[in-house]
Amino acid sequence: MTKKRAILLIGGGILLVAGILLGCKLAVDSFLGAEMSSRDSWDIAVGEHIYTSEERGIEVYTAPCEASIPVVQMVPEEYEQEGFTYYDEAVQQRLAQHLLELIQQEAHEIGEPLAVLNPFGTGSNGLLLCFDTGEKTQIRYTVHTTSADDPDFTATAKSGKEAYTDRHCFLLIGLVPGETNQVTLEAVDERGEVQESATFTVAMPDALSGYDTRLDATGQAEGEALSDGLFYATGIGDYYGYTFFFDNEGVLRYEMVLEGYHSDRFLWEERGFYTCVGSRKIALLNPLGQAVRVYDLGQYELHHDINWGPDGTILALVTDTEQETTMDVVIEIDLESGAVTERVDFSELMDSYCQSTRPISATDPFFWQAGERDWLHLNSIQYLEESDSIVVSSRETSTILQVTGLQTEPVLTALIGDPDFWAGTEYESLCYQPEGDFVFQYGQHDVERVEDESLPEGVYLLRMYNNNYWGLSTRDGYEPELDESVGTSLTDGAGVSSYIYYYRVDETNRTFALVESIPLVYSSIVSNVQEVGEHYVFNSGVAHTFGECDREGNVLRSFSYPCMMNGYRVMKDSFTGFWFEAS
Structure with a gap:
């Protein structure tokens, strides 16, 4: 090999390596830029238009899902305008006012509830239900996915300040996106007896993010049980602007929609929790998904x-x-x-x-x-x-x-x-x-x-x-x-x-x-560890793995999650007193 050719090969190799490094940097720059950017579209899908509230500036549609009960959707009329965001207190107040008008229009029973999909634009598969029962009861519900082999999801809804009430209004958590869900509602009195019940089906739209609704799980099938609650994953690479809530089987039960960035931590108070909802915004969210306060x-x-x-x-x-x-x-x-x-x-x-x-x-x-x-x-x-x-x-x-x-x-x-x-x-x-x-x-x-x-x-x-x-x-x-x-x-x-x-x-x-x-x-x-009861919840973000282990470090179950580069944090909460009543 001639000296000139050797120099050319070495120079070409240096340029190739430099090009690869530059390409990697540009890709990562784009990835990190997405973390700090705000949503340029809220990708709102709607069904048929029903009417417009001129006073509130709210459009009411049928929800884009097949269901055995009527399901509606409220959308601010300016949602397609540049700069629109759900994380605006004025927008949230208008939605809350119109929701109150819907609730007050007529009485609803357990078999024919008022059903509103994603009422505040902050949780794509949250279904708000409102109805009355003849006695003061709690509402126990079970979600069964008829089109997939998922375990049933059962919870007792938090319907208000009192544990037992005859007026129920709550955000039903647990519907699996992209699946036909059968929901059984049971009104249970203080004696533990079921006074009323009803069943309906709803074919939920796909997850807005397109994220997987089921994670691969490894771990023992028997032995020490996992703690009750939902894992919530924040800052999943390439899915900024969402927080994903998974049950103990790795099934997606709620998709929280943010303006951008990720929910670094939930800080609880009587009305709900504060969390990051954008790269320069923090909001207080209540159990119905309303952003009650937004801080810029x-x-x-x-x-x-x-x-x-x-x-x-x-x-x-x-x-x-x-x-x-x-x-x-x-x-x-x-x-x-x-x-x-x-x-x-x-x-x-x-x-x-x-x-x-x-x-x-x-x-x-x-x-x-x-x-x-x-x-x-x-x-x-x-x-x-x-x-x-x-x-x-x-x-x-x-x-x-x-x-x-x-x-x-x-x-x-x-x-x-x-x-x-x-x-x-x-x-x-x-x-x-x-x-x-x-x-x-x-x-x-x-x-x-x-x-x-x-x-x-x-x-x-x-x-x-x-x-x-x-x-x-x-x-x-x-x-x-x-x-x-x-x-x-x-x-x-x-x-x-x-x-x-x-x-x-x-x-x-x-x-x-x-x-x-x-x-x-x-x-x-990245990564984190959280003490939950007698266990630890951990997230190894570069390995795209989260799970729960006992105090000795024995992993009870771990989950692999799809992710570009890394996932920031995964935590867990029972959400008792927020979405759910204690069992």
């Missing part, structure tokens, strides 16, 4: 977590779109006034370290963020009232940080992780020191301080999803001494595990020790 965050773009703050406010991790750095700001939302206050800008709080970092390049582990100043990458937050402090998780530094004086003058007071990372910086003295020999957490997510009354004062537990992945994209000249068990590949988990980690933290002596480690399927980024 202005210049702040949500990133990975919200949680309760001081005095019933909400704290959110955000990017300030008017500054160069990303994913490093904490804001507070006043739920009465809607006012947004910036509480911590970590680029100012940790200015000397921030200034020592650089933008991500195309050859760094997180190459798809090339050009961004994602020097900290916060991914979870928790407020501690007694000390007016926050605990936040930083993926980029593999460190858990505590900041005190949130409402007065924020001060960085603690760093928990590999102390070597901070050696030689002005924050070195803030590092808690490890007790014992163990592998530090790396790339951790979903950190939560857990109080244990059996521990001495000043001692607590920190639980986290330890991704056990090392990747650093914004700092030169630092290479940790990694144990061979720590992952360094974004996708290859051969021989590597992620973990549920518990640290025992001693604030007085400023030390921490690993006291529990439960292996999970490896996931380099």
